Amino acid sequence: MSVDKHVVKKIARLARIHVSEKKSELLSADLGNILNWIEQLEEVNTDGVEPLSSVNEHALAWREDIVTDGEMPEKVLKNAPENAGEFFVVPKVIE
């Protein structure tokens, strides 16, 4: 199996990673090989098997719905590539 170049482009778009034309060809073979190898999972009979998303058997703990942290905009913004006042700055999104 190979993953079609257009599919690579589509996934890359979903993942917000720019993929050049040339790279999408390389990736199409690369991802195809990996997915081929993964397809051996189809041999396993999983009828009626409940999916396991976490091995954690303890019920998640409850806590009071109160603020435990916050009021530190400088710390939150400290590592931002660009900020203005108490805001992150991004390219214009509304015309």
Place this chain on the structure above:
Amino acid sequence: MSDLLKMTATQARNLLLKKEISSVELLDAYQTAMEETKGLNNYVTPTFEVAKQMAMDADKAYSQGTASSLSGLPIGVKDLFCTKDIETTACSAILKGFLPSYESTVTSKVWKSGGVMLGKLNCDEFAMGSSNETSIFGPSVNPWSKKDGNNLSSGGSSGGSASSVAAGAALMSLGTDTGGSIRQPAAFCGVVGLKPTYGRCSRWGIVAFASSLDQAGPFTRTVEDSALIFSAMAGHDPKDSTSASLKVPNFSKAVHAGIEGLRIGIPAEYYVDGMDIDILELWKKGRAWLEQAGATIVDISLPHTKYALPCYYIIAPAEASSNLARYDGVKYGKRIEAETLDEMYELTRADGFGEEVQRRILIGTYALSAGYYDAYYLKAQQVRRLIKEDFDKAFNEVDAILTPTTPSPTFPLGAEVSDPITMYLNDVFTVPANLAGLPGISVPAGLSKQGLPLGLQLLASHFREDKLFSTASAIEKQAEFSLVPPRAAGDLQ
């Protein structure tokens, strides 16, 4: 005192308590060794000044009688743990320059117990890799070498953590293990590596890779040292809802508990094609050693073992694709400027993430996308349950399971990078424990015919790290692995 590097953490601690050595002296010896072994490329950010202050504080604590379990012991930290105001990059270009405003729970606990931070250690980018070669800083080099002198891989992803301890450039170190990232490099470098039960240590403040699999653990030269530092790392943390609210037992006791009457399982499915002959022989030896120490060997079956790797390579990338969505050029790290927001995201992520990380994000995105979710992600989660159930059944019969840690000894840098699947196969024996959430330990147990270290792995049921320490200690005693790698610091030789 030139013997400082040769001491185990337990020995150093005893001498510190008796005031026969000082923390500052011990730190000096390690900082000299760090300089001397710079060529191994283990430290990406040494923290000399911070270390000095911590060592002085530790000496003060010893003189005032307030020393804790790790006071004055020099410890290196994988660059995946957030350390307050100290650059934390996950060895990725996208996080270059990131200065966390908080400290991870595990590292804070270690510093609270008196540990002295030597610096941040090299690893694969976002912990994705088995050879430390995906690091933006270049690979960590294994202090062991063959006659040809070529640079060998330290393993990965916690390569720098393993190599530094083996080379005498850290007394102990911290790493993380998502699919074998502690145990495999520990085996490759000839040190002890522990991956605790999922939920035993808090994941808070550790750069997330695959949240249902990630666990922090220590690298040490002995099993006793492993128990010492692990006791300081473990415990419930309200900031990680998956951390278990269980009491942390005294693990040091378990080290000397003996294994009389324990039942040890040997899984038939771990005999895989292409396994190194030296490893097969060592596995046999390990079996005999445990028998001599009073354990009963039981043949067991873990029928779904073969499917653990492909299962892992859906689940881990799926979780990673979600976890790594936060690196968007807005909140921290790198940004490539562009006209539109989407373009900015796409260019930033294409530039900031390395090849393997991009590959895994794309696989994960594919597995989670509409139309493929059931066939890949759901299927993998179902297989994951079957793998866990195999272990549940086995642990009804046995106290621990003995396997090799890796199917082969380490390999030259550059040898396996071109084919992702060959690289993935390094983790064939370690991945199942992550999928099932079990604790595992790798103990150095011998050398290959070419003079490279080999490790044996022990697995136990959930929260029974005590049994790992008892059995690993029995292996350690009989294996008498006390060899020093040729490229270690001079004072360790």
